[in-house]
Amino acid sequence: xxxxxxxxxxxxxxxxxxxxxxxxxxxxxxxxxxxxxxxxxxxxxxxxxxxxxxxxxxxxxxxxxxxxxxxxxxxxxxxxxxxxxxxxxxxxxxxxxxxxxxxxxxxxxxxxxxxxxxxxxxxxxxxxxxxxxxxxxxxxxxxxxxxxxxxxxxxxxxxxxxxxxxxxxxxxxxxxxxxxxxxxxxxxxxxxxxxxxxxxxxxxxxxxxxxxxxxxxxxxxxxxxxxxxxxxxxxxxxxxxxxxxxxxxxxxxxxxxxxxxxxxxxxxxxxx
Numbered sequence: 436x437x438x439x440x441x442x443x444x445x446x447x448x449x450x451x452x453x454x455x456x457x458x459x460x461x462x463x464x465x466x467x468x469x470x471x472x473x474x475x476x477x478x479x480x481x482x483x484x485x486x487x488x489x490x491x492x493x494x495x496x497x498x499x500x501x502x503x504x505x506x507x508x509x510x511x512x513x514x515x516x517x518x519x520x521x522x523x524x525x526x527x528x529x530x531x532x533x534x535x536x537x538x539x540x541x542x543x544x545x546x547x548x549x550x551x552x553x554x555x556x557x558x559x560x561x562x563x564x565x566x567x568x569x570x571x572x573x574x575x576x577x578x579x580x581x582x583x584x585x586x587x588x589x590x591x592x593x594x595x596x597x598x599x600x601x602x603x604x605x606x607x608x609x610x611x612x613x614x615x616x617x618x619x620x621x622x623x624x625x626x627x628x629x630x631x632x633x634x635x636x637x638x639x640x641x642x643x644x645x646x647x648x649x650x651x652x653x654x655x656x657x658x659x660x661x662x663x664x665x666x667x668x669x670x671x672x673x674x675x676x677x678x679x680x681x682x683x684x685x686x687x688x689x690x691x692x693x694x695x696x697x698x699x700x701x702x703x704x705x706x707x
Contacts, residue, residue, distance in 0.1 A: 438531040438566045439591050439614040442481055443649045443670065452666035452705050453615075454479055455651055456698060457535065457675030459486040459502035460519055461511030463683045467690055469522035471682065474691035476530040478698025484569070484673065487516050487536030493571060498676040502683070513540045513556070517563040524564035531566040533593060533614070538572050557588050567591035567614045575607040582611045595619055596642055598634065605645035615649040615671060618642060620656075630655035632664045639668050659704035666705050674701060 488506035548555030582592045591614030653673030662672045685693045
C-alpha cells in the first residue's frame with residue numbers, strides 16, 4: 436500500500452481528520468520550499484500538496500496564480516520541484532507528498548526526457564519520493580494508462596470532484612482513483628469564500644456511494660473554524676490560499692515558523 440493510504444488509514448483508526456496544506460513550489464522563496472514543507476509537517480500536516488507552477492491554470496484563484504507567477508519568474512519548473520521533494524526526503528521519509536498541477540508540465544517533461552506520456556515523469560517522481568499526483572486537466576476517461584503506470588510505480592492518482600459532478604463522473608473517478616479524492620466544495624476557483632458546510636455534508640454521501648477511497652474537502656477553507664466544521668464530515672481538510680497569503684507576507688527567515696504556527700492552529704482545531 437502507498438504512504439498516502441497508510442497515513443489516512445492510521446488517522447481513520449484514530450478517529451482523526453487528515454490535514455493537507457497546499458503550497459506552491461518555489462514560493463515565496465525559491466530556496467525555502469523543503470524547509471517550509473518540513474515546518475508544515477512539524478505543525479501537524481499529514482499530507483502535503485506541492486503545487487507545480489504553471490502559466491495557464493484553470494482552477495486556481497488569484498492568490499495561487501500569483502504564487503505560480505512568482506515561482507516561474509524564479510525559474511521553478513518540474514525538474515526543480517522534483518529536486519525540492521528529494522531535499523525534503525533527506526530528513527522526512529514519513530509525510531506523503533502529492534504533486535498538484537496540470538498536464539502541460541508533465542507532458543513537456545516526458546518529451547524532454549523520454550518518449551511516451553508518463554514515462555520519465557513517473558520514474559523520476561517515484562525516485563524523488565513523490566507519493567501521489569493530482570493533474571487538474573486529466574479527466575478519468577482519458578488517463579487510465581497513466582493511472583496504471585502510476586500504480587505500478589507505487590504512486591496514487593488523485594482526482595477532483597465538484598458540486599456539479601454527475602453520478603456518472605463520480606463512478607468514473609471511483610473506478611480509477613487511489614489515495615483520496617479531492618472534493619472542490621465551491622463552484623469557482625481556489626480561495627473563494629462563502630463555504631456552505633451544509634452543502635458539503637449533503638454531497639459527501641453521494642460521493643462515497645461511488646468512491647471507496649477517503650474524501651478530502653478544499654476550496655474556501657481559510658481558518659480553524661471552517662476547517663473544524665468541514666472535518667465533521669470529511670476525511671481530510673485541504674487548505675491552500677490562506678496559507679500562501681500568510682507565507683507571502685513573511686521574510687525568508689520567518690516563513691517556516693509562520694507555516695508551522697498556522698498548521699498547529701488548524702491541527703488543534705481538528706483534534707479538539
